[in-house]
Amino acid sequence: MKTMHFAERLYPQAKLENLLCEIRPARGVIDLSIGEPNVPLNHEILSHIPDGFEALARYPKESLQQTLLETIRDWLCKRYSLDTSSIDVQAQITVLAGSREGIFMMPIALFNRELQQGLPITVAMPDPGYPIYQASAENVGAKVCCITQAQIEQLEKLALNERDTFSEWSDIDLMFVCSPNNPTGEVLTLQQWTCLIELANKHQFILVADECYSEIYSEPFKPLGLLEACKHIGNNNFENCLAIHSLSKRSGLPGLRSGFVVGDAKLIKLIQGYRNYHGVSLSPIQLKGSEAAWADEQHVTTNRAIYQEKFDVFTKHLGECSAYQLPHGGFYIWLDVGGDSETFCQHLYQNYGVKVLPGHYLAVSDKVKSEVRQYVRVAVVCHLGEVEQVATAIKKSIAFFSHSNVVGDHVA
Ligand SMILES: Cc1ncc(COP(=O)(O)O)c(C=O)c1O
Numbered sequence: 001m002k003t004m005h006f007a008e009r010l011y012p013q014a015k016l017e018n019l020l021c022e023i024r025p026a027r028g029v030i031d032l033s034i035g036e037p038n039v040p041l042n043h044e045i046l047s048h049i050p051d052g053f054e055a056l057a058r059y060p061k062e063s064l065q066q067t068l069l070e071t072i073r074d075w076l077c078k079r080y081s082l083d084t085s086s087i088d089v090q091a092q093i094t095v096l097a098g099s100r101e102g103i104f105m106m107p108i109a110l111f112n113r114e115l116q117q118g119l120p121i122t123v124a125m126p127d128p129g130y131p132i133y134q135a136s137a138e139n140v141g142a143k144v145c146c147i148t149q150a151q152i153e154q155l156e157k158l159a160l161n162e163r164d165t166f167s168e169w170s171d172i173d174l175m176f177v178c179s180p181n182n183p184t185g186e187v188l189t190l191q192q193w194t195c196l197i198e199l200a201n202k203h204q205f206i207l208v209a210d211e212c213y214s215e216i217y218s219e220p221f222k223p224l225g226l227l228e229a230c231k232h233i234g235n236n237n238f239e240n241c242l243a244i245h246s247l248s249k250r251s252g253l254p255g256l257r258s259g260f261v262v263g264d265a266k267l268i269k270l271i272q273g274y275r276n277y278h279g280v281s282l283s284p285i286q287l288k289g290s291e292a293a294w295a296d297e298q299h300v301t302t303n304r305a306i307y308q309e310k311f312d313v314f315t316k317h318l319g320e321c322s323a324y325q326l327p328h329g330g331f332y333i334w335l336d337v338g339g340d341s342e343t344f345c346q347h348l349y350q351n352y353g354v355k356v357l358p359g360h361y362l363a364v365s366d367k368v369k370s371e372v373r374q375y376v377r378v379a380v381v382c383h384l385g386e387v388e389q390v391a392t393a394i395k396k397s398i399a400f401f402s403h404s405n406v407v408g409d410h411v412a
Helices: 012-020 062-079 099-110 112-116 131-139 149-155 160-165 190-203 226-232 265-278 284-295 298-318 341-352 366-371 384-403
Strands: 093-096 122-126 143-147 174-178 206-210 241-246 259-263 332-336 375-379
Touching (some): 012 341, 062 093, 062 284, 099 112, 099 174, 099 206, 099 265, 122 131, 149 190, 259 265, 298 384, 341 375
Parallel strands (some): 122 143, 122 174, 174 206, 206 241
Antiparallel strands (some): 093 259, 332 375
């Protein structure tokens, strides 16, 4: 069977629009289907952004990049308890126009030679997961390999020589992991990171950690990062490892389009070489704004406290619901609604104006699509004052579902 080209496949939010387009909600719409942070803008940070149009009349200066890279290095070292000397800013960090750009570019930048020679590559990814991993693989005609969180958890229980029971590992060329995970909120433990780094080194695949939600967590449970795990096991050059970070969620600045990738110098060299031609350089506006944002931790702490307050209200209302689990990190609730998720989303939208995403819209394989058919992803991005209303609406909809006879697509 011919698979659909990724660019023709509807993005999850567009699919949701189709699902809901005929419904006129009874109340004003609260859109929790998309991971767009909703935290106050930090005006102190924004004041560092050059104003006027002059900044746009020049190509970005090398010196601006240099200070941003140093600021990022300082942030990384503080966040992950690394020595400042352990990261060479020029050789081991590259700025990105948001993490999405980096993710999509990764297979083509890292395996350009192989692809030019027509050699097949395999890209592994979380399932369910952020749709750009799959698109990045399909963009280069790579074989897609799905790795579930359960498979990663199983690794911990096995000795290194037993882990090869998954035949997939030896086929993989590049593996994306996401921690904290979108959509499930799971966070990789040190042991899980260790298993993955050891497998990457054993089978010589590249491990790419998407850590764009690393700063959204319940204090004091700071998610451990890939670099920190590398250091822990003595992989001090981050061999075969890359971590991607972004200001979109950390600082609530998705419109700034700013992130970076850090790790193994030989891989960063390939990325830099590719990006020189690909040409996504950041404007002086992005560079200065990013420098100010990575240098400040106060606004991140404030943002985290805002998410915490919202989660507290959710937990108060949904806590007794057996399906509800507070995520370990990130700002999504991954919820088993006890019935068909599309029908649930329609019901929730029609009766309460609340938009959430059917979980299987984020699944890759048919197997996982059917396994998560009863799940929805709720992005906790409403205003604090709306959380109670949203949580109550979700609770009532779950109760309605559990008392109804769900027949096919219809709630009887
Ligand atoms: C898991 C994951 N990775 C990457 C991104 C892209 O973020 P950015 O704004 O940094 O491109 C998102 C956005 O929602 C995401 O959920």
